[in-house]
Structures are given as structure tokens and as C-alpha cells.
Amino acid sequence: MSFSDPNETFRQEARELLEQLELCLLDLEHTPGNDDLVNSAFRALHTIKGSGAMFGFTAVAAFVHEFETAFDQVRKGQTQATPTLIAVALDAKDHIAKLIEHPDQDHDGSDAILEALRATIAGTDVVPAAPKAATPEAAPAQDAPAADPGRWRIRFRLPGDALVYGTNPLLLLDEIKAIGPCTITALTDTIPSLDIIDPEVPYLGWQVDLEGPDPHDAIDDVFLFLKDGMELSIEPLAADTATPAAPEVTAVEEAPVAASEPVPTVAAPPAAKPARTAKSGEAEAGGGERAASSSMRVDAERLDELMDRVGELVIAQARLTQIANMSSDGNLKTIAEELERLSSGLRDTTMGIRMVPIGTLFSRFRRLVHDLSRDLGKEIEFITTGEDTELDKTMIERLADPLVHLIRNSVDHGLESAEKRLAAGKSAHGTVRLSAVYAGAEVAISVIDDGAGLNAERIRAKAEEAGLLAPDAKIAEQDLWQMIFAPGFSTAKEVTSLSGRGVGMDVVKRTIDGLRGSIDVSTTPGQGSTMTLRLPLTLAIIDGMLVRVGNGRFTIPLAAVEECVELPEGIEANARGRNFLDIRGSLVPFLRLREVFGTTAPPEPHQKVVIVSSGEGRVGLVVDQIIGNNQTVIKQLSKLHSSIKSFSGATILGDGTVALILDTSHLVAFGQGYVDQGRAA
Amino acid sequence: MSEIKAGTMTALTLRLQDELFAVEAESVREILDLVPITEVPNASPFVSGLINVRGRVVPLADLRVMFGMDRPEPDEDTRIVVMEVTIDGEPTVAGILADKVHDVTDIEAASIEEAPKVGMRWRPEFIRGIGKRNGGFIIIPNLGRIFETQGGRSPSSAASEERSAS
Structure with missing residues (x-):
């Protein structure tokens, strides 16, 4: 952490x-009155503003401040979401991202977005006479309905370590000023003599005389992250006692700086520590519903390194086990077994x-769907299931782009316009589902729409036009x-800004192939289509079944193995004919790996069949011997062997x-080709 | 795999059948005694094997295939030279089978000549140059080109799969 920027x-x-x-x-759009959501959004803004200013992102802090001020109306229930x-707020959120x-x-857009935000809020404002103003001086208008012009005296001292953790008292004062008209006085009584001043300790206290309604909530917000360890008192003030305090400090803007030498030190906080404050801020921002779970951020690189080390350990352990099995030393065997248990536990962890x-x-x-829905004028219900399904981190990162393409495709090409849907007897709003489920050694991620479905004729025509398919060719x-x-394939009749340029789907395919995954497509005309990505759970270590074919040993991912059977004698004779096994009444094609691999070594008299599955398909792999199970650390093959599809690695x-x-999955697809050929013949 | 610069080239010399070859010593990682080789079914004969080099799976190349030489079984002189080669712009570690490894030597750039375009048994693009030493010839192979031609598809794998499918 200490080395990070x-x-x-x-x-x-x-x-x-x-x-x-x-x-x-986005949630707020569906449940406009939900206070928890509003508060949660507000806290997020608040934290960004705070840490933004702390790290010198002044443009961000300024913009967020305005955003926050405007959004405050929603929080106070004066404006409906x-x-x-929401759309304007999302734009503003995007703008913050850009600023960061x-x-x-250049950020010329800031003013326009803020203007739009204010206008939108003003448009629905129940107090239209109180438009938001940019400057804190004018801000009181919002909170001064003049119903209860109370006066309050707030006194506070920051915790001793506040400056060390990057708190800027000036910003806190700015926030207080935004609550209402006030006069601020620095309390200098506890400043020690110059020789013992520690520049990182806030010696100053502050007294603020504030006009307006009960400020407890607002003040609590200001000191949201500082409450522990600070002194804070809020007292109502009689009208006459307040006035004398006012003249003391009139130039509120300059006074705090002039009065407090310690403040400028905040500008250069120690690199490591602010992260801690920000962290605790975030935890708090998560709200009370989330239990305080301790977690830490780790470089992804270190995790990769850890995985590599564990991989090496697993290999070393496998060697030890092999030696122990050949030895008669009982102690060695015990240690080897113990180590095997430990290393497999470490691997899983x-x-x-x-x-x-x-x-x-x-x-x-x-x-994405929200924006697409707006841009295309289609009403879309977006449903996600299986969010708990876990996948390797690297995999998840690389899945983002392919899924964006698939979802866009579903929304743009799949879902029809509302009129067409109604004409077809469907509900006006389309539905896109995104689901993830475990399926054996794989995770299946599906994008399902209830649109028009794929149009076989159009795809065929397009394929022929692009020269991908001979005009009279038969194709499954x-x-x-x-x-x-x-x-270069696209069936969209017109090119929209979103899709139809024919790039994308091939990239999807390539990315998924690169992850050792596959894509299934199924569609029902008029009812929609389903794109399913099948991906291996992990890229690093798997349980494998070791088999022998001729002189070569091969590993089959154990999670794909369904069962092992002996190859019946009778089938042996029919070597070049149809290769099917009858597994409890269902026909399973099988591949003789000896033939696929061109093995010349003499075959075992009793051949075994390992039945593996991928997705819907199953295939039997005929091997000479099943050796046993082992932990398999996957190593990628070099480019020199990347063209050989039967192997996913070594x-x-x-x-x-x-x-x-x-x-x-490649072998299953290959075996399924068998089935199709068998039916055609 | 740029052109051989002026001055000298520090090279590892090794023997393939009757010919002496030189590879740049700089890109040699280590020299191993023969280790168990795992055959990759359906791979081209040039890179038909995989070996374990300190926990890494490394492809093993047999240059003799590319120079149309006989390939007798390995003997006690056989070594594996582990090198860094560039395949399609990506640095890759690969092993090269050598019938015998000799020594590291400096070859005078001046003594290196371009491979003649005619009158050679071998494809000229596989040879960067031919040097002279002690009255004999040393062939400097163009490893970049040799591995590049193997980086793409290997036609044999597709063919054999088709065969077994029919």
C-alpha cells in the first residue's frame, strides 16, 4: 500500500x-421514494467530494459539491426522483468519472450539466421560488422558509489526528456555511507556544453561529467521518446573545486561513494514510445494513504470483507423493499424505x-440497458439471476466486453419495437435476462431476450452474400x-449507432475462444433467442483424470467426466464403422483416441471409455488405461502448438x-459431428 | 534477428548431423541433457514434443526436420538448447534438439557470407549466413524465419482429424 500512488x-x-x-x-428510478437509496447515493457523493478535495482533484470536488447541493433537494424530500x-444525474455521474x-x-461540460440538473430539480420543485445557487452565500435561500428562523451555536474541535488523516477544516467550514447564514469564529485559546507546536495537530477550535432550523442532521452530515474523537456541541442561541459574536470575524473567507497555521499542512498528507481515511469513509458509506466485514485491497499481480507459487507447490507435492508410493517408509508416506491434504487445501483457498x-x-x-432503452425508445425490463455465481477474476474482467456486445445485440436486433410487439400479441416492453449458473466444470452465462428470434433466411442470405456459405449448401x-x-457478418438492415457494423460478434467469439469457452445459440422464431457462453471455472488449477493412450499420458478435466465404462468386445470388430455406445438406453458417440492421435503402440486388450460431457453433448473417449486422479496445474501451450485444437493446455x-x-468441449463437438453424420447416412 | 552487426558474433556452436551450426549465445538460456519428451499428437514433426524446463512447459523443436536431415535416435551426446525465440512478435522460450553442443566462440562478421541463392540443399530463407572457422563452414540459421513458418496452422492436424472422423 505504501508504494501506491x-x-x-x-x-x-x-x-x-x-x-x-x-x-x-438506477434503483431509485424504480422506487422513487426510497430514502435509503437516496441517502446511500448522497453518502457516495459526499465521500467523493471529501477525498477528491483531499487529493487535489479540485475540479471534481467543486463539481460534486454542486451536484450534492442540487441532489440535497431530493434528500430533503422536496423533489421527487x-x-x-435520474437521467441527468447519471450524466453528471459520468461527468465526474471523466473529471477523475x-x-x-477541459471540462466545459460541467456548467451545462449542472444547469440541466438544477433546471430539472427546479422543474419538479415544490418550492420553485428557491432555485439552487452556485455560491454558498446564496445557498441559505434553500433552507430559509422563514418559518422557524432559529439561531444555533455550534462549537467543535477536531480529533488530534484529523489533519494527519487528511481532513481539511476549511472544507468542513464551507459545508457548514452551506447550511445557512452564519458567522464563524476561531477559538484560539488552546494554541500552545510556537516552539512546541506540532504542525499536524489541529489546535484551533471553531464556533459557528448559525441561522436556520434545527441543524443537527445537517451538522451530523458534515462531521460524518469525524464524529469519533471530536468535540461537538450544538446549542440553541437566544436572539440577543448571537449578535455580539458577529463582528468578531466578518471576513469569513480569509479568517480561517489566517488564524490557523496548521491548515496548509493538509495539502501534503502522507501518501499512505489518506487511503485509510478514505477506506473507513467507504465503509461508513455502505450504510448500517452492511455488517462491518474487514477486507483489504491486494494487487491482482500478487494474486497471480501466489497462484503460480501454489501451482509449483502442487507439482512438487505430486512428485513427493510418487516417490512416497514407491518407498516402503511409513513416515514418508504419512508426510506425503499430509502434504497432499495441505496443498490441496491451499490450492482451493x-x-x-x-x-x-x-x-x-x-x-x-x-x-447499459438503461441507456439503450432511452436511445432506442424501447421499453426494456432487465432481469439478472445467479449474481452469486463465482468466476476467476481474470475471466470476469475479460467477459465484460463480450457481454456488452451480446446484450446490445439482443436489445438492438432481438427486441422489436413496441408496436411490433403489440401486433405480435406480446407485451409492449421487452425483457432481457442475464443469468449465470454452474454446469459441471463450467459456468454458463446466458443472455436471453423475448424478441423476434434469429431469422434463418436472412442469416443464410447474408452468409451467401458474404461468401461464407455456398448458395445450395446444406447446413445444420x-x-x-x-x-x-x-x-464482417451483420444482418441488421440499417446500421444504428449501437450495432450493425458487423464488428463485435466475431470479437465476442474470439474472446470466448481465448478463455477456452464456447458459445451456444438457440432461438425460437417470434419468441426470442438465447446466447449461452460456457466458460471453465478457472484458468489455473483443476482436478484431472490421468489416462494413457499408447505411450502418451493425457489429463481429462475431472469435472467434465461423467463415468467410465469398459469398451464392449463386440464393438471392437466394427472399428471403422459407426462408433456408438449404448449407455443406459441413450446413444453416445465415442472417439478412439488411439486413432485421433495416430498412436502406433500396441493396444491394451481391454480398452476403457471415459464419458465426458460439455453442455448438452456427451462423448466417449476410448483410452488404453485409466491411471488415476491428480491435481492439474494448467500451462498454456505456446503458439507453436496453438493450432492443435484437441488440447487446451499441458x-x-x-x-x-x-x-x-x-x-x-472441442472433443465433444467433434464427437457430436459423428452423430450428425451418422444420422445423415 | 537483425542482420549480423559489424565486429564479431558471439555464438554457441552445435552439430546437427554432419553440419556445424551457430546460434547467438545471447539468446541461449541454458543447455540441458536429454529429458523425457512428451509427444504432441498431430503436431508437425518440427515441433512434435514438449519438455519440462524448471516447471515450464516448453516446446521442443528439431531443426533437422527443416534442413531435411536424417533423424537418428538421441544418443549420449544429444543436448537440448533452451533459447528465446520470437514467434509472431512474441518472445517465446523453445528448446532445440542438437546432436552435439560444442563451444561458445566468436565469429568474425567479416568472414560471414550470405547464403548462396542457388546450389544449396536448403531453403535459403532459413539461413542468415555462412561463416568460416578453422577451414570449415558454420551455418547460421535464421531462427526467426524457421519458427515463423511453424507458428501458423499445422496442416497435418486438421487432416488427421478429418481422416478419423470419416
Whole structure:
């Protein structure tokens, strides 16, 4: 942590807060009156403002301040969170993101967005006479309905470590000024003599005489993150006692700076510590409903490193086990077993650390659908399920773009316009579902729409036009759907800003292939289509079943293995004929790996069949021997072997030799080709 | 794999069948005795194997295939030279099978000549130059080109899968 760039820490922090803000805003659209959401959004804004100023992102802080001021109306219940307001607020949120990512660029847009925000709020304001003003001096208008012009005296002293943690008293005072007209006095009575002043300790206290209604809530907000350890008193003030205090400090703007030498030190807080404040701020921002769970941020790189080390440990352990098995030393065997148990536990824990619920990814798409819905004028209901499904972190990152493409495609091409839907007897609003479920060694992520479905004729015509398909060629429906992933393929009649340029789907396919995954397409004309991504759970270590084919040893991912049976003698004779097994009444095609791999070594008399599955399909793999189970550390094959599709990678066995890992989904697809051929013949 | 610069080239010399070859010593990682080789079914004969180099899975290349030489079984002189080569712009670690590894030597750039375009048994693009030492020839192979031609599809794998499917 101590080496990280504080600005980067802030950015990361802010990104998360902005995400939280966005979610709140989107939820708010559906449940406009929800106070928890409003408060949560407000807290996120508040934290961004605070830490933004702390890290010198002044443009951000200024903008967020205005945003916050405007949004305060909603919090006070004076304005309803209308869809228009949410849309403007989302724009503002995007703008903050821009300000944070590119603080050096021009930000002409700020004023326009704020103007829009204020206008929107004013438009629905129940107190239209009190428009928001940019300057704190004018701000009191909002809170001065003149019903109860009370006077209050607030006295506070910051905790001794406040400056160290990057609190800027000036900003706090600014916030108090925004509550209502006030006079601020510095309490200098506790300042020690110059020689013992510690520049990082806030010796000054403040007395604020504030006009307005009961300020307790507002003040609580100001000191949200400082309450512990600070002195704070709020007392009502009789009208006459307040006046004398006023003349003491009239130049409120300059006074605090002049009076307090310690303040400027805040500008250069120690690099590491602000992160801590920001962190606790975030925890608080999460609200009371989230239990205080302790967590820490770790570099993804370190996790990768940890995974590599565990991989090496697993390999070393496998070697030890092998040696122990050959030895007669009981102690050695015991240690080897113990180590095996430990290393497999360590493996699971390490992989667990890398697993992230896919919900973090799904939530991003709500905004996408929201925007698409607005831009295309289609009403869309977006439903996500299976957010708890966990996937390797790297995988989740790389899935974002493909899913964006698929969702866009569903919304743009899949869902029809409201008129067409009504004409087809469907509800006016379309539904897009995003779901994730575990399926064996894989996770299946589906994008399901209830739109028009894929149009076989149009895809065919387009494929022929693009020269991907001969005009009279016969093609299975499944293969035809796969055409949409060919480069340069697009059936959209017009090119919209979102899709239809024919780039995207081929990129989706390539990315998923790169993750050792596959894409299934199914569609029902008039009722919608489903795109399912099947992905391996992890990229690092799997449980494998070691088999022998000829002289070679190969690993089959254990999670894909359904069962092992002996190859019946009778089938042996029919070597080049149809290769099917009858597994409890269902026909399963099988591949003789000896043939696939061109093995010349003499076959075992009793061949075994390992039945593996991927998605819906199953295939039997005929091997010479089943050796046993092992932990498999997956190593990628180099480019020199990337063209050989039967293998997804390689691993190192206990004796130090390399074994290839079979790509089950490829082999299943290959075996299913068998089935189709068998039916055609 | 740029052109050989002026001055000298520090090279590791190794023997493939009857010919002496030189590879840039700079890109050599280590030299191993023969280790168990895992055959990759359906891979091209040039890179038909995988080896374990300190926990890494590394492809093993047989340059003799590319120079149309005989390939007798390995003997006690056989070594594996682990090198860094660039394949499609990506640095990759690969092993090269050598019938015998000799020594590290300096080859005078002046003595290196371009491979003749005609009258050679081998494809000229696989050879960067031919140097002279002690009256004999040393072939400097263009490893970049040799590995590049193997980086793409290997036609044999597709063909064999099709065969077994029919």
C-alpha cells in the first residue's frame, strides 16, 4: 500500500463509489421514494467530494459539491426522483468519472450539466421560488422558509489526528456555511507556544453561529467521518446573545486561513494514510445494513504470483507423493499424505481468493440497458439471476466486453419495437435476462431476450452474400447460427449507432475462444433467442483424470467426466464403422483416441471409455488405461502448438514429465459431428 | 534477428548431423541433457514434443526436420538448447534438439557470407549466413524465419482429424 500512488488510490476508490452511486440512481428510478437509496447515493457523493478535495482533484470536488447541493433537494424530500432527474444525474455521474480520469482536460461540460440538473430539480420543485445557487452565500435561500428562523451555536474541535488523516477544516467550514447564514469564529485559546507546536495537530477550535432550523442532521452530515474523537456541541442561541459574536470575524473567507497555521499542512498528507481515511469513509458509506466485514485491497499481480507459487507447490507435492508410493517408509508416506491434504487445501483457498461473484459484472449492464432503452425508445425490463455465481477474476474482467456486445445485440436486433410487439400479441416492453449458473466444470452465462428470434433466411442470405456459405449448401441450424460470429457478418438492415457494423460478434467469439469457452445459440422464431457462453471455472488449477493412450499420458478435466465404462468386445470388430455406445438406453458417440492421435503402440486388450460431457453433448473417449486422479496445474501451450485444437493446455506430472490436457468441449463437438453424420447416412 | 552487426558474433556452436551450426549465445538460456519428451499428437514433426524446463512447459523443436536431415535416435551426446525465440512478435522460450553442443566462440562478421541463392540443399530463407572457422563452414540459421513458418496452422492436424472422423 505504501508504494501506491495516492492519486490512483483515490481514483480506484472513486470508481467504486461512482458505481455505487449509479446503482442507487438506477434503483431509485424504480422506487422513487426510497430514502435509503437516496441517502446511500448522497453518502457516495459526499465521500467523493471529501477525498477528491483531499487529493487535489479540485475540479471534481467543486463539481460534486454542486451536484450534492442540487441532489440535497431530493434528500430533503422536496423533489421527487423522476426518470428525467435520474437521467441527468447519471450524466453528471459520468461527468465526474471523466473529471477523475482526465483531470487535466477541459471540462466545459460541467456548467451545462449542472444547469440541466438544477433546471430539472427546479422543474419538479415544490418550492420553485428557491432555485439552487452556485455560491454558498446564496445557498441559505434553500433552507430559509422563514418559518422557524432559529439561531444555533455550534462549537467543535477536531480529533488530534484529523489533519494527519487528511481532513481539511476549511472544507468542513464551507459545508457548514452551506447550511445557512452564519458567522464563524476561531477559538484560539488552546494554541500552545510556537516552539512546541506540532504542525499536524489541529489546535484551533471553531464556533459557528448559525441561522436556520434545527441543524443537527445537517451538522451530523458534515462531521460524518469525524464524529469519533471530536468535540461537538450544538446549542440553541437566544436572539440577543448571537449578535455580539458577529463582528468578531466578518471576513469569513480569509479568517480561517489566517488564524490557523496548521491548515496548509493538509495539502501534503502522507501518501499512505489518506487511503485509510478514505477506506473507513467507504465503509461508513455502505450504510448500517452492511455488517462491518474487514477486507483489504491486494494487487491482482500478487494474486497471480501466489497462484503460480501454489501451482509449483502442487507439482512438487505430486512428485513427493510418487516417490512416497514407491518407498516402503511409513513416515514418508504419512508426510506425503499430509502434504497432499495441505496443498490441496491451499490450492482451493488460493483459487477462492481469486473468485469474484459475477454480480459485480452484471450490475454494470443495468446502466447499459438503461441507456439503450432511452436511445432506442424501447421499453426494456432487465432481469439478472445467479449474481452469486463465482468466476476467476481474470475471466470476469475479460467477459465484460463480450457481454456488452451480446446484450446490445439482443436489445438492438432481438427486441422489436413496441408496436411490433403489440401486433405480435406480446407485451409492449421487452425483457432481457442475464443469468449465470454452474454446469459441471463450467459456468454458463446466458443472455436471453423475448424478441423476434434469429431469422434463418436472412442469416443464410447474408452468409451467401458474404461468401461464407455456398448458395445450395446444406447446413445444420446450429452451424447456421454460428455464422453470426463470422468476421464482417451483420444482418441488421440499417446500421444504428449501437450495432450493425458487423464488428463485435466475431470479437465476442474470439474472446470466448481465448478463455477456452464456447458459445451456444438457440432461438425460437417470434419468441426470442438465447446466447449461452460456457466458460471453465478457472484458468489455473483443476482436478484431472490421468489416462494413457499408447505411450502418451493425457489429463481429462475431472469435472467434465461423467463415468467410465469398459469398451464392449463386440464393438471392437466394427472399428471403422459407426462408433456408438449404448449407455443406459441413450446413444453416445465415442472417439478412439488411439486413432485421433495416430498412436502406433500396441493396444491394451481391454480398452476403457471415459464419458465426458460439455453442455448438452456427451462423448466417449476410448483410452488404453485409466491411471488415476491428480491435481492439474494448467500451462498454456505456446503458439507453436496453438493450432492443435484437441488440447487446451499441458501440465507437469509428478515424475516431471509433461502431459497434455484434453479439450473436452472441442472433443465433444467433434464427437457430436459423428452423430450428425451418422444420422445423415 | 537483425542482420549480423559489424565486429564479431558471439555464438554457441552445435552439430546437427554432419553440419556445424551457430546460434547467438545471447539468446541461449541454458543447455540441458536429454529429458523425457512428451509427444504432441498431430503436431508437425518440427515441433512434435514438449519438455519440462524448471516447471515450464516448453516446446521442443528439431531443426533437422527443416534442413531435411536424417533423424537418428538421441544418443549420449544429444543436448537440448533452451533459447528465446520470437514467434509472431512474441518472445517465446523453445528448446532445440542438437546432436552435439560444442563451444561458445566468436565469429568474425567479416568472414560471414550470405547464403548462396542457388546450389544449396536448403531453403535459403532459413539461413542468415555462412561463416568460416578453422577451414570449415558454420551455418547460421535464421531462427526467426524457421519458427515463423511453424507458428501458423499445422496442416497435418486438421487432416488427421478429418481422416478419423470419416
